[in-house]
Amino acid sequence: MPDEQRKPELRRSVTTWGSFAWGYSDVGADIFVGLGLVLGAAAGASNVAFLFAGIVYVCIGLAYTELAATYPVAGGGQYFVARGLGDFFGFIAGWAVLLDFTIDVTLFAWTCVDYVATLVPTFDATLHPWTHFFLTFGLIAGLALLNVIGVRESTAFQGVVSALDVVSETLILGFGFLFAFRPELLLHQMQTAWPTNYGLMDGISLAIVSFVGLESISQAAQETQRPASVIPRTSVALILTILIFALAYSNLALGMHPWHALPLDAHGHHQALWQYLGNNQNNGRAVALLAQQVPIFGALAALYVPILGAILLLISSNSGVFGSSRIAYAMSNGKLLPSIFQRVNAKFRTPMISILAFCGFAIIELIFAALPGLDPHAKAVYDHLFHGEDGVTFLGDLYAFGAATSYSFVFIALIALRLYDPLSPRKFKMPFNIKMTVRGERVDFPLVAVLGFIGIVSILVFTMITHIIGRIAGPSWLIIGIVLYLVYRRQKGLPVFRSRQHNWRKEQVEILRDAGELELMDEFVANVKASDARKAGVGA
Amino acid sequence: MMHEAVTVTVPGAIIALLIAAATGATLWWMMHPPATRVDRIAAEAESELERLVGSIIVVFSPEIDSAHMMALAVKLARGERSNLMAVYVIEVPYTLPPDAQMEVEERSALDALGAAETIASRVGVDLTTETIKARSTSQAVLDIAKREKAQVLIMGSYREDRYVGAPLGRTIEEIAANAKCDVLIGIEGKHGSLLGEDVFTQLGPTDEDNNLL
Numbered sequence: 001m002p003d004e005q006r007k008p009e010l011r012r013s014v015t016t017w018g019s020f021a022w023g024y025s026d027v028g029a030d031i032f033v034g035l036g037l038v039l040g041a042a043a044g045a046s047n048v049a050f051l052f053a054g055i056v057y058v059c060i061g062l063a064y065t066e067l068a069a070t071y072p073v074a075g076g077g078q079y080f081v082a083r084g085l086g087d088f089f090g091f092i093a094g095w096a097v098l099l100d101f102t103i104d105v106t107l108f109a110w111t112c113v114d115y116v117a118t119l120v121p122t123f124d125a126t127l128h129p130w131t132h133f134f135l136t137f138g139l140i141a142g143l144a145l146l147n148v149i150g151v152r153e154s155t156a157f158q159g160v161v162s163a164l165d166v167v168s169e170t171l172i173l174g175f176g177f178l179f180a181f182r183p184e185l186l187l188h189q190m191q192t193a194w195p196t197n198y199g200l201m202d203g204i205s206l207a208i209v210s211f212v213g214l215e216s217i218s219q220a221a222q223e224t225q226r227p228a229s230v231i232p233r234t235s236v237a238l239i240l241t242i243l244i245f246a247l248a249y250s251n252l253a254l255g256m257h258p259w260h261a262l263p264l265d266a267h268g269h270h271q272a273l274w275q276y277l278g279n280n281q282n283n284g285r286a287v288a289l290l291a292q293q294v295p296i297f298g299a300l301a302a303l304y305v306p307i308l309g310a311i312l313l314l315i316s317s318n319s320g321v322f323g324s325s326r327i328a329y330a331m332s333n334g335k336l337l338p339s340i341f342q343r344v345n346a347k348f349r350t351p352m353i354s355i356l357a358f359c360g361f362a363i364i365e366l367i368f369a370a371l372p373g374l375d376p377h378a379k380a381v382y383d384h385l386f387h388g389e390d391g392v393t394f395l396g397d398l399y400a401f402g403a404a405t406s407y408s409f410v411f412i413a414l415i416a417l418r419l420y421d422p423l424s425p426r427k428f429k430m431p432f433n434i435k436m437t438v439r440g441e442r443v444d445f446p447l448v449a450v451l452g453f454i455g456i457v458s459i460l461v462f463t464m465i466t467h468i469i470g471r472i473a474g475p476s477w478l479i480i481g482i483v484l485y486l487v488y489r490r491q492k493g494l495p496v497f498r499s500r501q502h503n504w505r506k507e508q509v510e511i512l513r514d515a516g517e518l519e520l521m522d523e524f525v526a527n528v529k530a531s532d533a534r535k536a537g538v539g540a
Numbered sequence: 541m542m543h544e545a546v547t548v549t550v551p552g553a554i555i556a557l558l559i560a561a562a563t564g565a566t567l568w569w570m571m572h573p574p575a576t577r578v579d580r581i582a583a584e585a586e587s588e589l590e591r592l593v594g595s596i597i598v599v600f601s602p603e604i605d606s607a608h609m610m611a612l613a614v615k616l617a618r619g620e621r622s623n624l625m626a627v628y629v630i631e632v633p634y635t636l637p638p639d640a641q642m643e644v645e646e647r648s649a650l651d652a653l654g655a656a657e658t659i660a661s662r663v664g665v666d667l668t669t670e671t672i673k674a675r676s677t678s679q680a681v682l683d684i685a686k687r688e689k690a691q692v693l694i695m696g697s698y699r700e701d702r703y704v705g706a707p708l709g710r711t712i713e714e715i716a717a718n719a720k721c722d723v724l725i726g727i728e729g730k731h732g733s734l735l736g737e738d739v740f741t742q743l744g745p746t747d748e749d750n751n752l753l
Contacts, residue, residue: 237570
C-alpha cells in the first residue's frame with residue numbers, strides 16, 4: 001500500500017499507572033477544591049454530603065468503567081450517549097462536558113493561585129483580588145499558549161505528581177486520624193452543626209465537584225494499552241482512592257483537634273476547624289490548611305502541600321484545556337460540531353481555534369467569578385441577584401451542573417446500550433442486573449444505573465434549587481449550544497433530531513481491533529454470527 | 541505558636557491503618573490486571589527466551605563454521621545478560637594419541653576464539669573460551685553442554701558446497717538430535733550470511749596480529 005494511503009495509527013503508550021495518573025490528575029485535584037466548599041455549605045453534615053455524592057460517584061464510575069472498556073474510543077461520554085441515544089442527546093452530553101472542561105480550566109487555575117497564596121499571602125484573593133485575578137488570567141492564557149504551540153507536560157511528570165500526591169494524602173490522613181482524631185468531637189459537630197435541608201442540598205450539590213473527571217480515563221481509552229483489561233482496574237482504583245480520600249477528609253475536618261490554635265472569626269468568636277476551612281477566605285485551599293493542623297507531620301506538610309496541591313491543580317487546569325479541544329475535535333468528527341473545531345493549525349499542528357475558543361470561554365467565566373471581589377458595585381449586584389455567592393462557589397455551581405447533566409445522559413445511554421447492543425462483549429459489567437429478553441436477545445438490565453440516574457438527577461435538582469447562578473447560567477449554556485447545533489445540522493443538511501446512518505457492527509469490530517482487544521473482537525464477531533443464525537432460524 | 545497535645549485514640553488508629561491499607565491494596569490490585577491471550581503469549585515467549593539464553597555456548601570446529609553466529613550470540617547474551625562461552629572442538633582421529641599436536645587445527649582454534657573474544661569485548665559481553673580435543677566432536681559438545689548446564693547451543697553449519705538441498709554435516713545432525721538443550725543452527729543462505737559478516741570483515745588482522753604472524 002502506498003505510504004500516502006496508509007492510515008496512521010495512534011500509538012498506545014498509556015500504561016496502567018499512566019491511565020490512573022491521567023484520571024487522578026483530574027479527579028484527584030477535585031478534593032483540593034471541593035473540601036472547603038462542602039464544609040462551608042453542609043457544615044456538620046459534610047461527611048454525609050460526601051457520602052451521598054460518593055455513592056452516586058461510585059455508580060457513575062462503574063458506568064464509565066463499563067462503557068470505556070466496551071467502547072475504547074477517545075470521545076468519552078458524548079460518544080457513549082450518541083451511540084446509545086442518538087446524535088442530539090450525544091451533543092447535549094458533550095456540550096455539558098465542554099462546559100465542565102472550561103470551568104475546569106478556570107476553577108483549577110483559580111485554586112492553584114489560592115494554594116500558592118498559602119505560602120505567598122500577596123496572592124490571596126480576599127486581600128489582593130486584582131493580583132489574584134491577573135495571576136489566574138495569566139495561568140489560563142499561559143496554558144492556552146503552551147497548548148497552541150504544542151508543549152505539554154510529560155506523562156511521566158503527571159505520573160510522578162500523582163504518585164507523590166497519593167502518598168502525601170495518605171500520610172496527611174493517616175497522621176491526622178492517628179494523632180488528632182476524636183470520635184466524640186465528630187459526633188458533637190454532627191449534632192450541633194447539622195445544617196438546614198437547604199444547606200445539606202447545597203453541600204451535596206457541591207460535593208459532586210470532588211468527583212468530577214472520570215471522563216479523563218475514558219478519553220484516554222484509545223491510547224491505553226490493553227484498554228479492556230486495564231481501564232476497569234484503573235477506573236475502579238481511581239473511584240476507591242478518591243472515595244476513601246473524600247470521606248476521610250470530611251470526617252477528619254469535623255473530628256480533628258487542630259494542632260495549632262485557630263484564629264478567631266470576623267466577629268471575634270472561636271471557630272471550629274470545619275468553619276475555618278469552609279469560610280470564603282479559606283475554602284479555596286482547605287486541604288493545605290487542614291494538613292498544617294495535623295500534629296507533627298503538619299510542620300512538613302505546611303511547606304510542601306501548597307506546592308504539591310498547586311502543581312496538581314495546574315495539571316488539572318491544563319487537562320481542561322486539552323480535554324476541551326479533544327472532545328470538541330471528537331464531536332466535530334461525529335458531525336455534532338462544525339468542522340472548524342477539527343482544524344489543525346498548519347504551523348503548530350495543534351487545534352488552535354478550538355483551544356483559543358474554549359480558553360476564551362474560561363476567561364469569561366473567570367471574569368464573572370472574580371467580578372464581585374474586584375468591584376464593590378458588582379458585589380452589590382451579585383448580593384442582590386445571587387445571594388452573594390463567591391467566585392469559587394460560582395464556578396463550583398456550574399461545574400456541578402455540567403457534570404450532573406452529562407452523567408444523567410450517560411446512565412440512560414448505558415441502559416439503552418445494554419438493551420440494544422447486547423452483542424458487544426463487556427469485560428466489565430456493573431453489578432446487580434436483571435436478566436430479560438429484548439428483541440430475541442438475552443440482556444442484563446442494570447439496576448445500579450437506575451440508582452445512579454436517580455442520584456445524579458437529585459444532585460442536578462439540588463444544584464438548580466440551591467444555586468441561582470447554576471439555575472440561570474447552566475441551562476443558558478445548554479440552550480445556546482442546542483441553537484448552534486440545530487443551525488449547524490440544518491445548514492449541513494444533516495438530520496436534526498435523528499442520527500446519521502451508522503454501521504455499528506463494523507465500527508465495533510474496528511474499535512476493538514484498533515484497541516488491540518483481539519479476543520473481544522473475536523467474541524463480538526462470534527456473537528453477531530450466532531445472533532444472525534438464531535434470527536435466520538426463527539425466520540425460516 | 542502554641543501546639544496542642546497529641547492524642548491517639550483507638551478508632552483514630554484503626555481508621556489510619558485502614559486508610560493506608562485500603563489505598564495500598566487498591567493500587568496493588570490495579571497494577572496487576574488480568575492477562576489477555578496476547579499477554580500470555582508474550583509472557584511465555586519472554587520466559588522461554590530467558591530460559592533459552594540463560595547460558596549460551598557457541599560451538600566451533602573444523603566442520604562447524606560459527607563465525608557469523610557469534611555476532612548473533614553476543615547480541616542475545618547482551619540483551620538477556622546470559623553467560624556466554626565459545627568452544628572450539630578439535631577432533632583427534634583414533635590414529636593419533638589423544639594429546640597429539642595438531643598445529644593447523646590449533647591455529648584455527650586460536651583465530652576463531654580470538655575473533656569471538658574481540659566481538660564480545662566490543663559490545664561489553666564477558667566471554668569464556670575453551671579449546672577441547674576429543675575423539676568425537678558431537679560427543680564433546682554434548683558433554684560440555686551438560687557440564688556447563690547450557691540452555692542453548694549455537695552453531696553455524698557446514699555443507700558440501702553451497703547447494704541448498706545438501707544435508708547438514710553429520711556432526712551437526714548428531715548434536716541437534718541428542719542435545720538435551722535447545723540448539724540454534726545458523727544456515728547460510730544461497731548468497732551467504734549477513735549475520736556478523738561486517739563484524740568479521742571489520743575485524744581483519746590487526747598490525748599486532750600481523751607482527752605475531
